[in-house]
Amino acid sequence: MPRLMLHLHSLLVQEQRRLVLWAPVGLALGAVLYFGLLHTEPNLPVGFVLPCGVAVLASIAAWRRRYSLWGRLLWGGCITVAIGFAAAWGGTHRHTPMPDLPRFAxxxxxxxxxxxxxxxxxxxxxxxxxxxxxxxxxxxxxxxxxxxxxxxxxxxxxxxxxxxxxxxxxxxxxxxxxxxxxxxxxxxxxxxxxxxxxxxxxxxxxxxxxxxxxxxxxGHKLQLRFENLRERINARIHTILPGPEGGVAATVLVGASETVEKQLREDFAASGLAHLLAVAGLHLGIVMGLVMAASRLLLATTEYTALRWPCKALAAFCAWGAGLVYVLLTGAHLPAQRSLLMAAVAVLGIAAGRRVVSMRGLAVAACVLVLWMPQVVMGVAFQMSMAAVMALVAGYEVLQPKLMRWRASTTGLGHWLAWHSVVLALTSVLAGCATLPVAMAHFGVIQPFFVVANMVAVPLMAVWIMPLGLIALAFMPLHMDAPFLWLLGVGIRPIIWLAHMVAHWPAARVVVPHMPRWGLLAVMLGLCWICLWRQRWRWAGCAGLVLGVVSPWLLVQPDVIISPDGGLVGVRESDKIYVMGQSRAARPVMQAWGQYFAQPVGIFPPEGETPDGALTCGAENTPDTCVALLHGQDVVVRRQDASDGRLLLPVDICTGADVVISVAPLRASCLNAPIRLDRFSAWENGAEAIFLHKSGNVLRTDRAWRGQRPWVLKPGGHGMPVLPLAPSE
Structure with a gap:
């Protein structure tokens, strides 16, 4: 043990300049601790005052042990986790309670x-x-x-x-x-x-x-002006470019992603091009790069400005101003805000003469974003953005010297094209591999052909679509934008065709089961371990990545599931999920179940049985009742009851039943069954899942899973009553 501690100390001494990069990781862990692990909402002393006190005491301890590497590591971690927890509590309680909406027209x-x-x-x-x-x-x-x-x-x-x-x-x-x-x-x-x-x-x-x-x-509020401008530009784009080209153009120019057709969106997702429909770092980087190049070229055309002004810094500030306008014009979504914040750090680095693209700039942006909006750590946009940028920065820290030596040793157009192709492929591989586990966790899919699609689509977006889109926006007040929008549509058509073609390749969209929270946490920590360190021990983070990727197949899945309104009951077998009952939200619920389990979902007929005979409906003069034998357990499901539960289930069906489920109130039916679920239990507890096992069945409810938190609505979806104002005297 002393030798191991000495070896770890030597490794940390070599990496001590990288320790500060773990500050946003500590903040994120504090927010995850608040959002994901608590089942009861802490009050003000426990949720905010206590973490702040811990942060202050840890700061004093860290100052007193400032010459000890282990002391700085321990107390610095306590500071960041406590601040992240307090920021999450404060960010949650800044919002007003959910109102109780009327249940009638x-x-x-x-x-x-x-x-x-x-x-x-x-x-x-x-x-x-x-x-x-x-x-x-x-x-x-x-x-x-x-x-x-x-x-x-x-x-x-x-x-x-x-x-x-x-x-x-x-x-x-x-x-x-x-x-x-x-x-x-x-x-x-x-x-x-x-x-x-x-x-x-x-x-x-x-x-x-x-x-x-x-x-x-x-009024002339800035928000109203930008919203009206977005609406007019969106209408103009769809007038010149009707069809799917207009939806993609409106997405990249004004952030109107809701105008993209569902089938086209699915094709982009299956081909690994979904990031083109989300205004974020790629689009903002292209816009700022074009404006910076044009501004610097314009400043360099005059001898006075070229010799006396800091053209590079001025061009960077002009580019950031254009990026700010672009973010506001596209709706100021969270990924765009994150990218604009990172761009601000880069611009300040240019103005100060520091290196622009670095892991420290990413850490500063991540810290500000987590402290400002701590809930982003639970969202897919923040996780995918940080994973992609972190992998790109860490990857090029290792590969850039070799790439630059190769570029300096080759000449000619063919070598230039080969070099750019290799860089583009490396960028797609690094960003795609880093975000692939996150996409597995949130969307339940793997797109193995993302490199092929991005190698064609991303250059076309950078050199054709975005430049023509900016020119069209500039000429739109003069009503001279139609030719540029038409050319813009010409460049969008190949991307649409490519997305459709790649999406229909065999195994272009591989579905995977739901990834648990601890699996996603293992993926993110493993990725941080690989990217934030520089020594060979960084590759120990691969264990976290592998554990997170295989976690969907390590998780025990429920055998019977009930929808939040109690109207649908799903029985899961090895090859399919058989759904019984009726619900107004049947379509989205069934789609979500299919994505969660990565299995096909189908309505089971009123009478019949599954191929293996485990599920039978309509037998023994009970047309509205199904019986399933799963893992040696008898499950009885009443899928429909016109008497609203007043008609009791037959005694012979209840005898020996381990689980009884009814879409109507059970009332006095099957009182001896160990687990009895009906519409009332779903109204009170939300969605329910049953894990069947010979040694004992386990019932898990949504309300027990999420606990009593501010965002969890009361049974039936009720919120805080909207009380009338007090009468004035």
């Missing part, structure tokens, strides 16, 4: 905050559907009379044939049927209530009538 009045055009589902001849985000919404019904305006945003889907001409800032009134953010379809599945809490969303709804404009848009 009601009149809504609010101010239009954003307008989104959604592609038609019935073909290109159908009109685009509009979705409006309403701020300061007020409900007009007897229960909510006198209520204060909501401090969260409501998303309302308008009727396709609504003739109202809307602009951001308009005050409108519409009758709609609202619903809160949905519950997870499985314990441990995607939590849309968590996402809605931090996105300041209150829920969504569908309009039952036409919109009535109350007050037209007034």
């Amino acid at each position: 009601t009149e809504i009045a609010g101010t239009v905050q954003a307008i989104a055009l959604l592609p038609p589902e019935d073909g290109m001849d159908a009109p685009f559907q509009r979705r409006v985000d309403l701020a300061q919404a007020v409900f007009y019904n007897a229960l909510d009379d006198g209520m204060p305006p909501l401090r969260r945003v409501l998303s309302v889907y308008l009727q396709p044939n609504d003739p109202a001409a809307l602009r951001v800032g308009d005050h409108l009134r519409v009758k709609a049927l609202l619903q809160p953010p949905p519950f997870p379809v499985l314990p441990g599945a995607r939590d849309r209530q968590f996402e809605a809490w931090f996105a300041n969303q209150a829920g969504s709804g569908r309009a039952l009538g036409f919109v009535q404009l109350v007050v037209l848009a007034q």
Whole structure:
């Protein structure tokens, strides 16, 4: 043990200049500890005051042990984890509680905050559907009379044939049927209530009538101006480029990704080109690179400015200003904000004469982002962005000397093209391999041909699509943008064709089961271990990567699952998931189940049995009841009951049943069954999963899995009641 500690100490001494790079990792671990491991929400003293006190005490201890490497490592880790925990608690409680939305059709009045055009589902001849985000919404019904305006945003889907001409800032009134953010379809599945809490969303709804404009848009707020500008540019793009080319062009120029058709989006995802439809570092880097090159060339054309002004620094600041406008124009989404923050660090490095692309710049950007919005550590955008950039920086730290020697030793056009092809392939491999486990965890897919698609699509995006798009935006006020948009569409068509072709190759989209949280954590820590160190011990992080990648197959999956509303019951066998029952949300629930288990999902007929005979429905004069024999356990499922549970299940079916599930209330049926689940239990506990085993069955519920947290709605999806304002005297 002393020799091992001495060896570790020598390794840390060699890597001591890299220890500061682990500060954002500690902050992220503190946020993960708060968001992912707690089941009860801590109060102010425990959630914020105690971590801050720990950080202060650890800072004092670190100062007193500043000459000890182990002391700095230990107490520095305590500081960052405590600060990350406190930042997560503060970021959570900055948001207002979820309101209790009406469960019946009601009149809504609010101010239009954003307008989104959604592609038609019935073909290109159908009109685009509009979705409006309403701020300061007020409900007009007897229960909510006198209520204060909501401090969260409501998303309302308008009727396709609504003739109202809307602009951001308009005050409108519409009758709609609202619903809160949905519950997870499985314990441990995607939590849309968590996402809605931090996105300041209150829920969504569908309009039952036409919109009535109350007050037209007034004021000159910067946000309103940019939103209206985005809407006009989006409409202009779709006028010149109808079809899928217009959706891709609107995505990269104004961030209107919702206009991309579903099939095209799936093709981009299956071919590994989904990042082209998410405005982030790639698009911002191209925009800033073009503006910086043009600005520096313009400054160098004049002898006075070339000799007396810091042209490189000025061009970098101009490029960052253009990047800021581009981020605002595309909606200022989180990946774009992260990229703009990293670009700011790079610009400051250029101005100070420091190296621009470095792991320290990435660490500074990550620290600021986690402290500002700690919930990003749980999102796919932050994880994929950080994994890709970290892998690129670490990879080129090792490969760049060899690449530069090879480039200096070769001449000619052929060698130049070969060098750029190799660099592009290396970039795609590094970024793709680093983000592949993250895509497995969040999307349940692997795209093995991403390198082939990116080697063609990314250069075309950099040298053709984005330059022509910027030129079109510049000429749009002069109404001279049509030729450039047409050429832009010409460049988009090959990418669409490539995405479609690669997506239909054999094994282009390999589905994998759900990755547990500890598997994703092992992947991210292993990747950080490989990228943040420089010595040979960095390769020990491969163990974390391998453990995380194989974790979906190490996880024991449930055998029976119940939807959050209790209307659907799924019985999982080795080759398929058989679903019984009825639900208004049957389609999204079944899709989510299929992605979670990486198995096909199908509705089981009212009568029949599976090929192996494990599941039988409609036998023994019980047309609405199915019986399954799984792992030696008898599972009884009542899939439909017109009497709403007043008709009891037969005694012979209940005898010997280990699990009894009913889409209607069970009431007095099968009282001796060890596990009894019905509509009431689903209403109270959310989605439920049953693990069958001969030694004993285990029931896991969504409410027990997530615990009592601010973003978890009450049973039935109820939130905080919207109380009316007190009457004024």
